[in-house]
Amino acid sequence: MVAICAAAWLVAVAALGTQTGVEVLGGMLGPLAVACGTWVATERTYRRHPERLTSLLVAAFAGKMVFFGAYVAVMLKVLALRPVPFVVSFTGAFIVLHLMEALGLRNLFADAAHAPR
Numbered sequence: 269m270v271a272i273c274a275a276a277w278l279v280a281v282a283a284l285g286t287q288t289g290v291e292v293l294g295g296m297l298g299p300l301a302v303a304c305g306t307w308v309a310t311e312r313t314y315r316r317h318p319e320r321l322t323s324l325l326v327a328a329f330a331g332k333m334v335f336f337g338a339y340v341a342v343m344l345k346v347l348a349l350r351p352v353p354f355v356v357s358f359t360g361a362f363i364v365l366h367l368m369e370a371l372g373l374r375n376l377f378a379d380a381a382h383a384p385r
Contacts (some may be wrong), residue, residue, distance in 0.1 A: 269307070269368055273300050273361060280357070289347045295357030298339040302332055303365035307372060314376055336362075 273296045281289030306328050313324045340358070343349050 269300060269303055269365055272364065272368075276360075284353070288350075288353045290366050291353035292348050292357040294343050294347065295354045295359075296361040298336065299358065299361040302335060303369055306332075310369075310373065311376065314380075318374075318380075376383055 277289065277293050277296060280292040284292070307353060309324060310321065314321050343354055357366065
């Protein structure tokens, strides 16, 4: 996830310039931090206590809603990033990283289904 975001950011800086690159980075950092944190917690919980995974994911969803609302407000109002590059990168990162999390969950469940009992 980090490598994909870093590569996308480098492409954005090369194509759009440093100022827009800062806004693109701001749009990517929140979703990346949340996706990495969620994935670490998900994998750890599934390996240790798989029965707790659903409650973890529901709590994470609620926490993400609050965090992302505050994150967007801070980035747009406090840091005064330009809305279009920020929102485009935030939305793209959010979608791609959640897709990666979903695929990771699928692989995690598939690995567990094929593991010897």
